[in-house]
Amino acid sequence: MILKTLRLKNFRRFENLSIDFHDELTVIVARNGQGKTTLLDAVTIALGTFVGAFDLGKGKGIDRSDARYVRTTERVSSEQRYPVEIMANFSKPKMDVLRQLMGAKNKTTTKDASELTEYGKQLQALMRELSDDPLPVVAYYSTGRLWKAHKDMSRKAVLSESRAMGYEDCLSSASSFVQIQQWMTKATLGVRQQEEIPGYEQSNLPAQVDNIKVTVEHLLAEEGWRNFHYSFQHEELAMSHPDHGILPVSLLSDGVRAMISLTADLAWRCTKLNPQFGRDASVKSPGIVMIDEVDMHLHPQWQQRVIASLRRAFPNIQLIVTTHSPQVLSTVHRENIRLLGTNEAGQMTVSEPLADSYGEPSNDVLQAIMHVDPQPPVPEKAQLERLTELVDQGLSDDTEAQRLLAALKQSLSPHHPQLEKVERSIRRQRVLGR
Numbered sequence: 001m002i003l004k005t006l007r008l009k010n011f012r013r014f015e016n017l018s019i020d021f022h023d024e025l026t027v028i029v030a031r032n033g034q035g036k037t038t039l040l041d042a043v044t045i046a047l048g049t050f051v052g053a054f055d056l057g058k059g060k061g062i063d064r065s066d067a068r069y070v071r072t073t074e075r076v077s078s079e080q081r082y083p084v085e086i087m088a089n090f091s092k093p094k095m096d097v098l099r100q101l102m103g104a105k106n107k108t109t110t111k112d113a114s115e116l117t118e119y120g121k122q123l124q125a126l127m128r129e130l131s132d133d134p135l136p137v138v139a140y141y142s143t144g145r146l147w148k149a150h151k152d153m154s155r156k157a158v159l160s161e162s163r164a165m166g167y168e169d170c171l172s173s174a175s176s177f178v179q180i181q182q183w184m185t186k187a188t189l190g191v192r193q194q195e196e197i198p199g200y201e202q203s204n205l206p207a208q209v210d211n212i213k214v215t216v217e218h219l220l221a222e223e224g225w226r227n228f229h230y231s232f233q234h235e236e237l238a239m240s241h242p243d244h245g246i247l248p249v250s251l252l253s254d255g256v257r258a259m260i261s262l263t264a265d266l267a268w269r270c271t272k273l274n275p276q277f278g279r280d281a282s283v284k285s286p287g288i289v290m291i292d293e294v295d296m297h298l299h300p301q302w303q304q305r306v307i308a309s310l311r312r313a314f315p316n317i318q319l320i321v322t323t324h325s326p327q328v329l330s331t332v333h334r335e336n337i338r339l340l341g342t343n344e345a346g347q348m349t350v351s352e353p354l355a356d357s358y359g360e361p362s363n364d365v366l367q368a369i370m371h372v373d374p375q376p377p378v379p380e381k382a383q384l385e386r387l388t389e390l391v392d393q394g395l396s397d398d399t400e401a402q403r404l405l406a407a408l409k410q411s412l413s414p415h416h417p418q419l420e421k422v423e424r425s426i427r428r429q430r431v432l433g434r
Contacts, residue, residue, distance in 0.1 A: 001050075001119075001136045002091045002318050003043065003288055009085040010068040012038045019350045021320060022336050025311065027294075027329065028322045029370065030340035035348065036322040037142070039340075040290040043320060044140050044171045046088035046097050047288065049113040051138055053120025057167035061108030062086065062101040080104065095119060127163050135163060135273040137287030137317060141262050142173035143296060166272035177261045180268050181230075181237050184212070188230040207278030208271045215267035215282040218313050219259055222305060225252075228264070237264075255297035259306075262291065266314065287317045295325035300362075303327035326365040333358045337369065375418075380411050384418055396426040 003021050008014045013035050028036050045060050052059025067080035084101040098112035110117065126133045169176055191206050216228040216239075224241050231238035234248040239260070241247065249260055270277075270285040277284045294310075295303045304327045310319060323329065329337060334353045343349050355368035363374040375381055383404050390401040408419055 001093070001286065001288060003046075003088060003320070004091050005089045006039070006042060006046065007085075007087040008039075008042055009083070009087075010081040011042055011062070011084050011086060012066055012068060014038065014348055015068060015081075017348050017350065019338060021318070024318060025307070025332065025336045026318075026320045026338055027307075027332050027336055028320070028338050028340065029324075029329065030322075034340045034342075036340065037292055040140065040142075040292055040320065040322065042086050043088075043288070043290055045086050045099060045108070046113075047116075047138055048099070048108075048171065049097070049110050049117040050120040051167050051171055053117050054124050054164040054167045055162060056164045057120075057170065060171050062099060064101070064104050067101065067104070090116070093119060124164065132276040134277075134284070134286060135166065137266070137269050137273055137285050137289065138167065139170045139266055139269055139287070140173070140290045140292075141265075142292050144173050145258065145261055161272075163273055163275065166269040170269065176265045176268075180212075180261075180264050183268060184209070184230045184237060184264075204275060204278050208275055208281070210279040211271050211277075211281045212264060212267045214279060215270075215313050216260055216263050219263045219309050220256065222309075223256065223302065225256065228260070253297075255299065255302065258297045259302075263313070266317075270314070282314055283316070285314070285316060289314070289317050289319055291319065291321040293323060294321040295323050295328050300325075300327045304331055307331050326362040326370060329357050329369055330360050330362050330365045331358065334369075339369070380408060383408055384412075384422075388418075388422055391422055391425050391429070394429060396429060 002023050005018065005020045007016075007018045009016055017035075019039065028039060030036050045062055048059030048061060050059075051057035062084050064080075067082060067084050069078045070081050071078045082101065082103050086097075086099045088097040089095075090097070095115040096112075097116050098109075100109045100112070101107075102109070123133065123135055127135065169179075187205055187209050191209055194200050194202055194205065213228045217226050220226070220228070220239065224243065225239045227240040227246075229238060230236070231246065231248065234246075237249045237260075238246050239249065239252070249257060252260070266289060267282045270281040270287075274281050274285045294306055298306060303325045307319075307321075307328060308331060334355070334357045337353050337357060339351050339353055341349050341351065353369045355364075357365055357369055360368075366372050366374050375384075387401060387404040387408065390396065390398055390404070395401055405419075405422070408416070412419060
């Protein structure tokens with residue numbers, strides 16, 4: 001299942017917007033408040049009837065608050081516009097979806113999403129017949145994935161639950177890390193029991209646990225963290241580091257915890273939905289996954305690796321992510337990037353960047369793709385521009401130029417790259433002038 005296009009009408013800030021998605025990876029870029037998260041939320045609603053077709057899945061609909069507000073007078077008053085529409089096109093299999101909210105007292109329609117609903121029901125029926133047909137992973141990871149958590153699992157038979165458990169809370173904005181920890185706790189005990197006590201049914205549970213461990217370690221290895229496991233000593237999930245020893249996940253940095261939480265949850269869903277793949281569940285499972293601010297809490301060096309690491313760990317999953325990071329954009333091709341912006345008429349637009357991004361320096365990406373000057377708007381910026389102008393005119397010995405050079409050396413540092421560049425120009429001019 002691959003999402004090809006999405007069209008929104010009167011959904012939140014969008015009057016009319018169409019966006020197409022790359023089959024493997026789409027990175028959405030925009031300024032704050034321009035609608036990146038709104039697009040991801042719309043995708044979750046488009047997928048709602050598919051998830052809701054499974055016993056443990058809960059779909060999403062359009063809320064009344066999602067209707068676009070339009071100012072009706074010169075005063076502050078405004079009214080909501082209906083109908084609100086979310087249209088989506090899928091391939092593998094080909095399906096068209098239309099979900100509408102016709103008014104404030106209506107519910108989100110499902111009749112024009114019947115193809116997607118039936119596809120989910122067919123997979124549910126095959127699952128009940130104990131078929132090994134793969135189930136597509138669907139998951140949404142919001143910016144609240146580290147702090148907002150679901151309640152503990154109330155069920156006891158966590159390990160023997162249906163494969164459809166992989167769809168539980170998959171479209172929620174809260175973290176499922178508590179559920180993962182409970183599953184890993186019982187799975188670790190289950191594996192030990194199978195190994196030590198004769199008579200217990202042998203299963204592929206060890207392979208399922210291995211899949212989660214291997215996937216998490218793949219994403220964390222370059223940071224030095226390894227051996228993701230349930231610690232009986234700490235009574236929670238833990239990892240080991242050559243410099244820090246074994247530490248519970250709760251004590252790790254926000255960046256490390258955010259990546260562990262996301263990766264472990266996604267690997268767990270792959271494992272639950274497709275246990276037939278064993279320790280290859282993450283690598284072989286198909287699906288559609290949305291990640292808001294994929295660079296959240298990550299050091300710039302890690303930001304340069306995160307997309308490639310996710311693609312290697314989950315190569316058959318279509319990733320739709322948002323970012324503010326030029327480091328992330330410098331690792332993806334421009335055909336994978338979608339820029340949200342506004343045209344001269346004030347209408348929201350989506351476009352691919354004209355400039356190349358892959359392998360480009362972050363400063364170049366910041367300027368060419370994100371249209372942000374790499375030099376911050378500090379007061380010295382205008383002085384530096386004036387000094388550069390004077391030097392380019394051959395007036396480096398002018399009193400104003402000398403005064404600006406001395407002042408900037410004091411406020412910026414003599415080793416500031418642009419000051420060093422200006423001084424090289426001055427020296428070159430003096431040599432040529434002899």
